[in-house]
Amino acid sequence: MVNTTGRTPLVAVVGATGTGKSELAVNIARKYNGEIINGDAMQLYEGLPIITNKMPEDERSGIPHHLLGCIGLNEETWTVGNFVSNALAKISEIRARGRLPILVGGTHYYTQSLLFHDALANKPQTEEPVKNADRPAILEEPTEVLLEKLREVDSVMADRWHPNDRRKIQRSLEIWLQTGRKASDIYEEQRTRREAPDQDTTPEGAEEASRLRMRTLVLWVGAQSDVLSKRLDARVDKMVTQGLLNEVNTLSDFYDGRIADGESIDTTRGIWVAIGYKEFLDYQAALRKGDSSPAQLNKLLALAIEKTKAGTRQYAKRQIRWIRIKLNNAIDTAGAKGSFFMLDGSDLPNWEQDVSEIGLKLVDAFLKEETLPDPSSLSPLAAEMLTASKPDTSARADLWSRKHCEVCNTTSVTESDWAVHINSKRHKKAMSSQRKRALNSTAQQPMPPAAQDIFEEQAKED
Template sequence: MDPLIAVVGATGTGKSKLAVDLASRFNGEIINGDAMQMYRGLPIITNQIPVDERNGIPHHLLSCVDLDEEAWRIGKFKKETLRLIEEIRARGKTPVLVGGTHYYTQAVLFKDQLVGEGSEDEDGPEPSTELVSTSEKWPILDSPPEVLMEKLTEVDPVMAQRWHPKDARKIRRSLEIYFQTGRRASEIYAEQQMMKNEAVSKNEGLLRFDNTLIFWVHAEKEILNSRLNARVGDMLKQGLMSEAQAMSDYLRDKRSEGIDVDLTRGVWVSIGFKELAPYFEALQQPEKSEKELEELRLTCIESIRNATRQYGRSQIKWIRNKLWKSLSDAGMTHRLYLLDSSDVGNWKTCITEPSEKLVQTMLDGEPTPDPKSLSELAKTVLGAKEEQTREKPESTTKCFTCEICRKTMAGEEQWKIHLTSYGHKRGLKSAAKKAERDAYFRKTELESQEAPESEASKV
C-alpha cells in the first residue's frame, strides 16, 4: 500500500505540528505545500515551522527559492511534488503533504488538471531567473477592470459572462491563460469537465492516489481569530520587522539598478511585508515626525492582523467549496477528516490520537469511520456540507446584469434574489413612470408638429 497523507486548514490551526506528529509516527517525510514558505531567508514572515520543532523529519520544498527567482506556477509545483512522492516511497517512507496554498495541494491530490497550469513551465523554455511581470509581455494586463473585461469579452465571451465586471483578478487570469496558451480558458474548462464526466462514467477514480487521507485541521472562528491576533504579536517579537526591512532594502537596491520587481506575485504578496511597505517608505521621508511614523507603524501592524484573519477565512472557504466539490465529484468526501484544534491543551486527545488511529486503520486495509463521528465540530461542519450538496448541486457561475438598476450579480441565485428585491421593484416602477413620461412628451411634441401642418392645409 502506498498511502498519501495530506494536511490542510487555515493558518494558525496547527497543520505543521500535525504533519510532524504523523511523519514521526509513520516513518514519513514532509512536503511543504505553502507557496510563501518556499522562500529562503524569511522564516518569520512566511510562518515556517522552527527547526527545533521538526523532530528531525525531512521537510521538502521548504526554504528552497531565492528572492530573485521566478515564483513557481502550479504546474512546476505539481511536477516536483509528484517526483518527491515517488522518491519518498522508494525509500520505504510515507509522504505527508502539508500546506495552506490549497490550489497547490489540490493539483497534487486530484487527476484533473487545473486550467492554464504551468504552461510555460511544462511546454516552453525554462523561465528566467529574473522577476519579470507577465504584464511586460502583455501590457494590457495592467489595465483597469473595464478594459480587461472589454478584451476578455472580445477573445472569450463565455468566460467574460462568468466574472463580475469589477473582479479584476479573475478577469486578468482568464486573459493571461488566453495569452499564454493561445486558447480560450472556457474551452479548456469545458474539456476538463468532459474528462471528469468520462472518468466518473467509467468509474475511474479522480483522486490521484487511491490510498489518500486528508486531514482538515479546524478551529472555532472566535478562537482562531484570537489565536491569529496573538500570532502577529509573536512574529513581531521574533523579528518580523527585521525581515520586512530586509525585503524593503532589497527592492530599493533593485530599483537603483533599474530593475522592476513584480510585486503582484511570489513572496511580495505575503502577509506582513505588503502591509508594512508604507511604513518603510515613510522612513525614507525626512519630513515625517517620530509620532507620525509610530502611528503609521501601529496602523500597518493592525493591517497585518486584519489580513491574517481574512486569509484564514479564505483558506476555510476554499476547503468548504473547492476541495469539498472535488471530493464530491470523485465520490470521496469520506476521505476528508475534520480535526478540532480549538483546544490546543487537548491536542493529543483531539488531534494526535484520532489522526494516528485513522491512518493505521487505512494501512490495515480496514474501513475508516464516518468523518462526522470524530467531534461535534466535525458533525456540524461536514453534516452541513453533505446536506447542502444534496439540496443544491453546484452549477457553473454566470453573471447577470440588470440594466434598470445598473448592477451585476454573480450566479443565478443572486440574480433571482435581486429580481424579487425591493430596490429592483422600485427601479421597475421608476422605469415605467419614466417611459410613460417620455411617451407623453413624444406624443405632445408630435401633436405640436402636426398642428401647424393642419392649419396650413386649411389655408
C-alpha cells in the same frame, strides 16, 4: 467506493493558517517514516521565515521538508501546473526511499490540483520537475495582458473572472496553452457529464477529472472561528516581537536594490503580496524619512499591526471557504468522503489529544487499510463543517453573470456574488452617499446609466 489510481498512500494536511497543520504533519512523519512536501505558495520563497510563517528548523525534528524555500524572491509564484509537476516528482522520490509522502500547506488550490486528476490539462502530468523558466513567457506578463490574451482565445473564461484575479486568469490561459482547448469547453463537458444519467457516454479521459490520483487521507485541522481569530491576532503580535520588522526591512532593501539596478517589479504579485509586508510600508517609509514624531510613528505601527491581523483573519476565512465549498465538493464527487476528516483544535491546551493523537490513529488505520470511523462522529465541529456550505458553482457556466457596480467600482461574476454585493454595508453606504450628493447637487449632473439602475433598485429595496 473510492476510485483511486494505485494503492500507494498519500496523507494531506489542510486547514486555515495558525491551526497547527505543520505540527501535525511532523508528528505523522516522525511516527510513520514520512517526509513532508510544502503546499504553501509563500513558503516556496527562500528566507523570510517570519513573514512566510515557515516552521522553525528546531521544530521539524529532522524531518526532510521539500519545496520549502526553493525559489528566489525575484521569482514569480508557481502556477498550479508547476506546483503539481514538482510535487509529483517529490512524491516519487519519497516513495522510492520507502517513505510516506505528507502534503501540508494552506494554498488549497495547489492541494486540490495535486490530489485530483487534472481534467483541465487533459493529459498525464509529468513527474519531471518544471521550473518557471520552462513555462510560456506570456504567463509572466502583467494581469491586464493576460486577460487580453485570454479574451482572444477564450472569451467565456475572460468574462468569468474578475479583471484583477490574476491566478485564475493565468490558469485559464495556461490550460489553453497546454492543451489547445478552451477551459470553458472543458468545464461544460464536465457539467454535462455530471448531469448525464448514462455515464458510459462520457468523453474519453473525462472520468479522470473526479478521481483521486492516489489513495489519499485528508486531515483538516480546524478550530472555532472566534477561537481562531484570537489565536491569529496573538500570532501576529508574536511575529512582531520575533523580528517581523527586520524581515520587512530585508525585503524592502531587496526591492530598492533591484530598482536601483534599473529593474521593474510588479508588487501586486509574488512575495510582495505576503501578509505582513505591505501592511508595514507606510510605517517603514515614515521611519526612513525621519521627520515623524514618536507618537506618529507609534500610531503608524499600531495601524500596520492591526492591518496585518485583519488581513490574516480574512485569509483564514478564505481558506476555510475553499475547503468547505471546493475541496469538500470535489471529495464528495470522487466518492472519498470516508477519507476526509476534520480535527477540532479549538482547545489549545488539549491540542495533542484532540488533533495529534486522533490524527495519528486515523493515519495508522489508513495505512493498514482498516475501516475508518464516520468522519462526522469525531466532534460537533466536524459534523458541522464537513457538510459543504454550498455547491461549487465555479464550473457552472450557466450561472456566470458578470456585472459591474459603477458606484463602488466593483465587479461581480455570478448572480450570487452580485446579490451579496448590493446587500453589503459597503454598497449601501456608497448608495446613501450617492443619494445625498444627487440631492444636494446644484449642477444636477446625470448619473451613469448603470449607476442610476442600481440607485433605483436600491431605493425600491429600502
